[in-house]
Amino acid sequence: MDAKVETNAAAGDGKPVLPPGHDPxxxxxxxxxxxxxxxxxxxxxxxxxxxxxxxxxxxxxxNFVLDLHDEGLRQRWFEDAPDPIGGWTxxxxxxxxxxxxxxxxxxxxxxxxxxxxxxxxxxxTREVTVAPGRAGERVFLRVGAANYEARVFLNGVFxxxxxxxxxxxFIELTGHLAAGANRLQINVDNRRRPERVPMNHTDWFNxxxxxxxxxxxxxxxxxxxxxxxxxxxxSQGRRxxxxxxxxxxxxxxxxxxxxxxxxxxxxxxAAGVGRITFDAAPELWxxxxxxxxxxxxxxxEDEVADAVGFRxxxxxxxxxxxxxxxxxxxxxxxxxxxxxxxKVSTEADIRRRFADAKAxxxxxxxxxxxxxxxxxxxxxxxxxxxxxxxxxxxxAIDFANPDTFADADNQLREMIRRDRNRASxxxxxxxxxxxxxxxxxxxxxGLAASCREMDPTRLVSAACxxxxxHFRVEDRLSEALDVIGLNEYFGWYExxxxxxxxxxxxxxxxxxLVITETGADAVAGREGRPGELFGETHQSDLYExxxxxxxxxPYVRGFCPWILYDxxxxxxxxxxxxxWNLKGLxxxxxxxxxxxxxxxxxRYSELAQQQTPAGA
Ligand code: GCB
Numbered sequence: 001m002d003a004k005v006e007t008n009a010a011a012g013d014g015k016p017v018l019p020p021g022h023d024p025x026x027x028x029x030x031x032x033x034x035x036x037x038x039x040x041x042x043x044x045x046x047x048x049x050x051x052x053x054x055x056x057x058x059x060x061x062x063n064f065v066l067d068l069h070d071e072g073l074r075q076r077w078f079e080d081a082p083d084p085i086g087g088w089t090x091x092x093x094x095x096x097x098x099x100x101x102x103x104x105x106x107x108x109x110x111x112x113x114x115x116x117x118x119x120x121x122x123x124x125t126r127e128v129t130v131a132p133g134r135a136g137e138r139v140f141l142r143v144g145a146a147n148y149e150a151r152v153f154l155n156g157v158f159x160x161x162x163x164x165x166x167x168x169x170f171i172e173l174t175g176h177l178a179a180g181a182n183r184l185q186i187n188v189d190n191r192r193r194p195e196r197v198p199m200n201h202t203d204w205f206n207x208x209x210x211x212x213x214x215x216x217x218x219x220x221x222x223x224x225x226x227x228x229x230x231x232x233x234x235s236q237g238r239r240x241x242x243x244x245x246x247x248x249x250x251x252x253x254x255x256x257x258x259x260x261x262x263x264x265x266x267x268x269x270a271a272g273v274g275r276i277t278f279d280a281a282p283e284l285w286x287x288x289x290x291x292x293x294x295x296x297x298x299x300x301e302d303e304v305a306d307a308v309g310f311r312x313x314x315x316x317x318x319x320x321x322x323x324x325x326x327x328x329x330x331x332x333x334x335x336x337x338x339x340x341x342x343k344v345s346t347e348a349d350i351r352r353r354f355a356d357a358k359a360x361x362x363x364x365x366x367x368x369x370x371x372x373x374x375x376x377x378x379x380x381x382x383x384x385x386x387x388x389x390x391x392x393x394x395x396a397i398d399f400a401n402p403d404t405f406a407d408a409d410n411q412l413r414e415m416i417r418r419d420r421n422r423a424s425x426x427x428x429x430x431x432x433x434x435x436x437x438x439x440x441x442x443x444x445x446g447l448a449a450s451c452r453e454m455d456p457t458r459l460v461s462a463a464c465x466x467x468x469x470h471f472r473v474e475d476r477l478s479e480a481l482d483v484i485g486l487n488e489y490f491g492w493y494e495x496x497x498x499x500x501x502x503x504x505x506x507x508x509x510x511x512x513l514v515i516t517e518t519g520a521d522a523v524a525g526r527e528g529r530p531g532e533l534f535g536e537t538h539q540s541d542l543y544e545x546x547x548x549x550x551x552x553x554p555y556v557r558g559f560c561p562w563i564l565y566d567x568x569x570x571x572x573x574x575x576x577x578x579x580w581n582l583k584g585l586x587x588x589x590x591x592x593x594x595x596x597x598x599x600x601x602x603r604y605s606e607l608a609q610q611q612t613p614a615g616a
Pocket of ligand 1: 203
């Protein structure tokens with residue numbers, strides 16, 4: 001038990017006495033202990049563009065302990081001085097000097113076999129020494145992602161919290177920093193809860209931890225918080241819009257330079273915001289020619305730099321047009337999951353993902369079911385792949401709960417803010433397989449509206465379900481979408497393909513449809529007879545049948561099956577699966593290709609030949 005005591009010299013005997021009113025047993029009976037640590041919550045408005053900025057890395061070794069009972073919050077561990085145990089006058093229940101260490105970024109589930117299924121709180125502690133900077137400089141902590149809720153403490157004081165397991169957050173440290181060593185503690189809680197996003201039921205593994213990079217960012221007193229550079233929709237690639245948001249409601253002039261396009265463009269800024277459009281004729285970005293332009297933006301003492309591609313994506317009737325040309329999305333879904341690293345994505349892993357997608361002759365990836373590492377879209381920009389990014393509004397979200405909406409909306413806006421300058425991203429996904437209820441319609445239409453408000457340059461979609469009552473593509477949400485995503489598992493969960501024929505025959509769409517999932521489990525190396533479940537033959541045959549049918553429906557403008565690699569999911573426990581979803585075209589070793597990989601790559605090669613140059 002913790003007794004926060006002070007030595008009261010006046011007491012005369014040198015023994016510690018309790019401060020007035022302090023009850024050392026209080027925390028045993030206080031079930032509202034967590035409430036203060038959900039305050040000071042940061043969100044999408046607090047994000048800062050890191051484009052071209054140098055982050056001082058805090059990755060590497062941290063002290064680490066699991067905290068199943070939230071004792072650290074109940075007993076306020078963070079307030080205790082980090083004295084060695086031998087010098088204590090009252091007992092404590094923690095001793096960060098005695099903990100094991102871990103490496104950030106990482107997931108605790110893959111650190112020790114006995115922690116594989118741990119869901120709860122954990123503490124990360126390290127010293128941070130911040131060298132003095134220029135006068136007026138501000139220092140922010142940036143966490144790339146922490147699943148799911150994070151609370152940050154500096155020098156014994158709670159300074160901010162964040163929820164949402166796959167988007168970055170910033171907390172300002174200026175004013176809390178001491179000269180010399182500072183003690184930084186981050187409490188991360190990955191408990192699944194029915195009212196969170198995702199909720200407690202998902203078909204992927206709930207990894208916990210500080211699993212993306214952590215660093216410090218120094219910026220001047222007034223800095224560029226956010227900026228966007230994109231083609232003006234409908235301008236035929238002839239006009240560019242730039243918008244800038246400063247950290248303060250200051251006025252002045254921001255200056256933009258785009259090498260090879262614009263020498264120096266002045267952007268008047270009033271009350272912290274500015275927006276202009278100007279004529280330009282950039283070479284357009286496409287998967288075939290992923291042209292990027294170096295962009296530099298300055299305001300006062302601050303500068304950001306990026307490499308940006310210009311392209312236009314829109315729908316016209318049942319078609320998807322990239323730079324005005326019809327495109328068929330030859331896709332594949334992918335999770336962030338690694339047998340050894342869990343949810344940690346390294347640059348090498350992302351590049352392998354994209355190299356495998358290119359080997360499939362794909363031009364599109366659905367980054368499911370949550371925002372992936374930001375590097376993914378940067379690399380897709382560079383190598384020429386189109387992306388769908390989505391938020392984990394998955395299955396039975398608590399759609400009637402306004403706080404759940406606030407959480408989902410914040411995650412969506414954080415994703416858009418983080419990635420809106422990436423040409424590769426063409427679709428924002430607002431959900432996956434949610435039942436068509438009134439509450440869900442209001443919730444997800446609200447998310448679609450947020451997408452349009454934040455970013456008028458991209459398409460909005462969601463992976464919908466088949467309407468089984470009318471057996472057709474019919475979902476009230478489609479009104480709010482540009483592209484209808486459809487998950488269907490004919491040939492797997494529903495053995496016959498007749499349903500797919502019926503579905504296509506019954507459906508009459510005025511928008512493009514993308515098959516956002518289909519597939520079958522197959523144990524790598526287990527050939528199986530035709531029709532035999534969990535065999536590679538059946539998986540490969542399913543791809544052939546699906547593509548035959550899909551290609552016959554004119555409004556199907558993309559095929560994005562499930563999934564590139566086998567991935568961990570504890571809800572699958574047959575003799576074949578044992579905690580893994582085996583619908584990958586490649587096994588969990590990320591090397592062994594199943595037969596269906598070749599099948600799809602051949603079919604995509606044929607489709608690519610029919611494609612206009614932009615989508616090739
Ligand atoms: C789905 C889900 C996806 C699952 C997949 C499956 O419809 O969207 O998250 O993993 O099916 O394998 O059943």
